[in-house]
Amino acid sequence: MGAIRIITDSACDIPVEIAERLSITVVPLSIRFGNDEYVDREGLSPSEFWTKCKESSDLPETAAPSPGAFQASFEAAREAGADGVVCITLSSELSATFQAARAAAETMAPYPVNVVDSRAVTMAQGLLAIDAAEFAATGASFDEVVAHTEHNVPLTGVVGALDTLEHLKKGGRVGGAQALLGSMLSIKPLLELADGKVAEAGRARTRAKALAQISKLVHEQAPYARLAVAHGSAGDLDTLLGLLRDVETDEPIVVTEIGSVVGTHGGPGIIGICWLDRG
Numbered sequence: 001m002g003a004i005r006i007i008t009d010s011a012c013d014i015p016v017e018i019a020e021r022l023s024i025t026v027v028p029l030s031i032r033f034g035n036d037e038y039v040d041r042e043g044l045s046p047s048e049f050w051t052k053c054k055e056s057s058d059l060p061e062t063a064a065p066s067p068g069a070f071q072a073s074f075e076a077a078r079e080a081g082a083d084g085v086v087c088i089t090l091s092s093e094l095s096a097t098f099q100a101a102r103a104a105a106e107t108m109a110p111y112p113v114n115v116v117d118s119r120a121v122t123m124a125q126g127l128l129a130i131d132a133a134e135f136a137a138t139g140a141s142f143d144e145v146v147a148h149t150e151h152n153v154p155l156t157g158v159v160g161a162l163d164t165l166e167h168l169k170k171g172g173r174v175g176g177a178q179a180l181l182g183s184m185l186s187i188k189p190l191l192e193l194a195d196g197k198v199a200e201a202g203r204a205r206t207r208a209k210a211l212a213q214i215s216k217l218v219h220e221q222a223p224y225a226r227l228a229v230a231h232g233s234a235g236d237l238d239t240l241l242g243l244l245r246d247v248e249t250d251e252p253i254v255v256t257e258i259g260s261v262v263g264t265h266g267g268p269g270i271i272g273i274c275w276l277d278r279g
Contacts, residue, residue, distance in 0.1 A: 003082060003083065003137060004085070004086055004140065004141070005077035005084070005136075006024045006085075006086055006087075006132045006133040006136060007027060007070075007077065008024060008125065008126070008129040009026065009027045009065060009090055009101075009261075010026050010027065010041050011089075011095070011097070011121050011122065011261040011262060012088075012090070013125075013126055013256050013257070013258055014123070014126040015254065015256045016041075022133035022137070025076070025077065027065045027070055029062050029063060029064060029095075029097065029260075029261050031044055031260040031264065032061045032062075033058050033060050040259060040260050041259055041260075046232070046258065046259040046263070047233075049263055050233040050263065053233075053263070053267075054268065060260065061264065062261050062264050064095050065100055066100060067100045067101075067103040067104040068104070069100075070100055070101045070104035071104040071108070074104060074111070078108075083141075084142035085108075085114070086116060086136070086142070086149055087105065087113065087114070087115045087116065088116045088125060088128050088132065089115060089116070089125075090118060090120070090125050091119050091121055091125075091193065091196035091197070092117045092119075092196065093119070093195070093197045094198075101115045102115045112142050114142070116146070116149050116150060116153065117196070118153060119153055119154075119195070119196035120153075120156045120158060120193055120196070121261075122230045123229075123256055123272075123274035124156040124193070124228075124274040124275070126256070126274070127156065127276040128152055128153065128156060130226070130254075131226065131276060135148050135149075152276060155276055156274070157193070157221070157274070157275050158193045158272055158273070158275075159190065159192045159201050159273055160190070160192075160230075160270060160272025161188055161210035161213075161214055161270070161271055162188065162191065162267060162270055163207065163234075163267065163268060163269025164269065187205060188210040189203055190204065190210060191272075201214075201217070211243060211271070212243065214240075214272070215240065215244060215273075218244065218273050218275065221277075222247050222248045222249070223247075223248035223249060223250070223278060224250065224276060224278065225249070225250050225276045225277060225278045225279065226250065226275065226276040227247060227249040227251070227273065227275050227276075228253060229241060229244065229253060229272070229273055229274075230255075230256050230257070230258045232258035232262070232263045232266060232267070232268055232270040233268045234269050236271070240273075250278070258270055
């Protein structure tokens, strides 16, 4: 085999068929509803998660993978003949996942494993992994894949709209969007990631205006190397895709369903646009 293996975690929301085609290993986080614990995407698919969210009075909780889970994936890559591993995790500001991967990487010496903090989540993290895997497939060396991926980290972005603030409020991941919680207005909050943390990106009075605002923001920053739309049980996905049909991007837009890691904090109806700028 000889190539560099890309490993990430399930907060990336990469569609299964893309991960399989590019041999990207996805280490799952775990999800707990009350006393019931599930392995993300293995024991609980995104659609099953959203169904449980609607049925459950308990707000779900997420937990980072153990260092052992990452170590097992690194060892599997080594045994499969990979020359090294580049592991891309969700933002260290949002989860202990990066620290768990780093702890596992230290056990692998002298086998080369580099853990990259994506400073992102959902398909912004996913696009980093996809781009790294495609670059690795060209025969790039371990050091080249690491440098390429680290160069891309500040080129990613996420902007999204929530349908409800309840999950974000209860989950404690509000960060710079704290001011939204004091508002009694019936608003649709817009969020972005800034410095790896959740921040307010604006407010809209209606869902339609929220989608128009995030579409406008994405149009203003075009062109892109890669673009993705990620949603959690959002009935107006096609509306947003229609608004984006003329955005200039080097690769086709990837559409994916947000899984339980981001969905736990974003709540049903979350929809967002993720990008990787041309480098």
